[in-house]
Amino acid sequence: MTKETKDFSKYFDFSGAKIISEDEQGKKIRIGGRDIHIMSEPNYRQEKQRGKEEVRVLYDQAVPEELRSLGNGKHYLIYTYGCQMNEHDTEVMKGMFEQMGYTATEDRNEADVILLNTCAIRENAEDKVFGELGHLKHLKTEKPGLILGVCGCMSQEESVVGRILQKHAFVDLIFGTHNIHRLPQLLSDALFSKEMVVEVWSKEGDIIENLPKKREGMRAWVNIMYGCDKFCTYCIVPYTRGKERSRRPEDVIAEVRELARQGYKEITLLGQNVNAYGKDFEDISYRFGDLMADIQKIAIPRIRFTTSHPRDFDDHLIEVLGRRGNLVEHIHLPVQSGSTEILKRMSRKYTRESYLELVRKIKAVIPDVVLTSDIIVGFPGETEEQFEDTLSLVREVGYDSAYTFIYSPRAGTPAAGMEDNVPMEVKKQRLRRLNDLIGELSRERNEQLRGQIVEVLVEGESKNNADVLSGRTRTNKLVHIEGPKEWIGQFIQVRVTEAQTWYIKAEPVHQQTAEAVS
Incomplete structure (x- = not known):
């Protein structure tokens, strides 16, 4: 058993698992009839280290040509938890999915791949993810061909991966924040091997440029x-x-x-x-x-x-x-x-x-x-x-x-x-x-803003009232205004008419929109 495995065993009881093989490609174990390929696993000690290794910048890590038809006729769905960085990571993964031929869907019953892009910053964020996994277990039972994956910050935690291996073995794919660019290869492995694939890099690796993004x-x-x-x-x-x-x-x-x-x-x-x-x-x-x-x-x-x-x-x-x-x-x-x-x-x-x-x-x-x-x-x-x-x-x-x-x-x-x-x-x-x-x-x-004229970037309809538009000021204040849908995506000048605790109401100063000058 490797040193990394000994560390990881604090959070996972390997005594109930049958080790099938172990080599430089990782180890394969069997738990309750499910084969699991652990290519690399999280390690707190390694994650804390700050070495002097050179961080390379790579520009040629696009989706391999042989995987660009992997998702033809199939659908993907990503649930994103946490900060803006996770939102950005999701944009990258969406870009890779679409380069592989997948189409986005919001219907989990239609999805062929579902990823949970997770946050580890607070305990309630983890509770939400494990609660969602409980719901998805039923869908996985009804649709065995569904690929279910967990990625993001939670995947970098030893305790989380150990818990998934022991209690959520129906998950097909686990990867972390440092190897998002490996999604096409890992997805292919999970699809064709029928094994759970675990690849979580504890060391951050290189900076990967030119990855596709869907914004x-x-x-x-x-x-x-x-x-x-x-x-x-x-x-x-x-x-x-x-x-x-x-x-x-x-x-x-x-x-x-x-x-x-x-x-x-x-x-x-x-x-x-x-x-x-x-x-x-x-x-x-x-x-x-x-x-x-x-x-x-x-x-x-x-x-x-x-x-x-x-x-x-x-x-x-x-x-x-x-x-x-x-x-x-x-x-x-x-x-x-x-x-x-x-x-x-x-x-x-x-x-x-x-x-x-x-x-x-x-x-x-x-x-x-x-x-x-x-x-x-x-x-x-x-x-x-x-x-x-x-x-x-x-x-x-x-x-x-x-x-x-x-x-x-x-x-x-x-x-x-x-x-x-x-x-x-x-x-x-x-x-x-x-x-x-x-x-x-x-x-x-x-x-204090009441009566003032401010610039608003109109972002869309209000979540609570389709007849009201919402947008943001330069200072990121939420503004509600009444106006035509054509204003969405435009800058308009508005006068603040009413102040609420978390947003302000306003009326347009002119009927025509005016693009802001940078």
């Missing part, structure tokens, strides 16, 4: 880097996404130029920590502020980015964002806690005071900036006084909105070994108090 709408995600090296004590992302690797600037800029040519109205630059972009370059001195300055010159009306780590948000980036133009006045700046002591236990590497100083610098250059954040309550050891520090920071910053969460321990992270000594009822009560404050601030900020 929808007028907004596009553009990945500028992968991974995270911060290792906040509560966070599983450095394990599931690997070390920080930046795409070459010329590749990012070429992709953005192509999106401009295709007529996209808005792009969002993505990374687990976009502010760290370029730190890993050894041949050039080029950071995130330089990239933003170059992309600003491209004719796309709006450019956003997410997510920022306050520690790497430098003065040059603030200066570039202050030039405005197509760089919007919205910054998502996760704080997680307002207590310096809790921030230290989280290993966030900044203090309450340094965060507030960063906010001051940003507001000095961009006075009308809209700031949003991520905040965790109930971190191990959090006292009432420390929670009050969070409330006071929220008031001082004046966030327009925030994603708020109760602390959720993730296996393999340092915080999972801390004493979780805040009672759940206290956590829930703190979350309610925080959400009440965020809601109050959001409503106040929206009220």
Whole structure:
């Protein structure tokens, strides 16, 4: 038994499995009559390592010619959980499916392949996935030829893969975040071998360029880097996404130029920590502020980015964002806690005071900036006084909105070994108090917009009323307006007429739309 298998056996009982073979291609085991080909498996120790191995950039990893008819006459369906990075990964997988001849469907009964692209950031995200697997088991029984796969961040966790092997052996395919480009080959293996195929790379490998993408709408995600090296004590992302690797600037800029040519109205630059972009370059001195300055010159009306780590948000980036133009006045700046002591236990590497100083610098250059954040309550050891520090920071910053969460321990992270000594009822009560404050601030900020004229990118019909259109301002505020469907995909000028807590209502200033000038 290999060292990796010994580590993995903490989460999977191999004693009930028959090992058929084991070689350099992996190992084959049999569980309850199901053959499983484990080509590679997740390993927390390897995922944590940050070696000096060269990260290559590969440009020729498209779908192999021999697999481009694999899905002719067949349908695929992908369920996506979690962050924008997962949404972007789904766009890539959709692109590969369609190069293989598959057609998208929203009907699971019609699908020949169903993938769950998963999130590992919180326990309830995992619960949703395993609940969905329970529902899909019945469909798999009725339709044995269905290929059912689990991919994304959950697949990078040893405990998750062990649980699937033991309790969900009807799954056909498991792969992780580092080998998405291997989907065609893995799918082919699962189809023709009739075995469960498991290939999860613990080391991040190379940067794969030129993969096909299927985007929808007028907004596009553009990945500028992968991974995270911060290792906040509560966070599983450095394990599931690997070390920080930046795409070459010329590749990012070429992709953005192509999106401009295709007529996209808005792009969002993505990374687990976009502010760290370029730190890993050894041949050039080029950071995130330089990239933003170059992309600003491209004719796309709006450019956003997410997510920022306050520690790497430098003065040059603030200066570039202050030039405005197509760089919007919205910054998502996760704080997680307002207590310096809790921030230290989280290993966030900044203090309450340094965060507030960063906010001051940003507001000095961009006075009308809209700031949003991520905040965790109930971190191990959090006292009432420390929670009050969070409330006071929220008031001082004046966030327009925030994603708020109760602390959720993730296996393999340092915080999972801390004493979780805040009672759940206290956590829930703190979350309610925080959400009440965020809601109050959001409503106040929206009220300040009453009577103002703002630019809205109309995105589509409102989810709750087909007679109402919805869109977003430059500062990412949700706007509801009444108007013709022809406005969808256009910029219009509107006057704010009513403020709600999480959205605003508005009326068009002119009956004709006007494209925004970048």
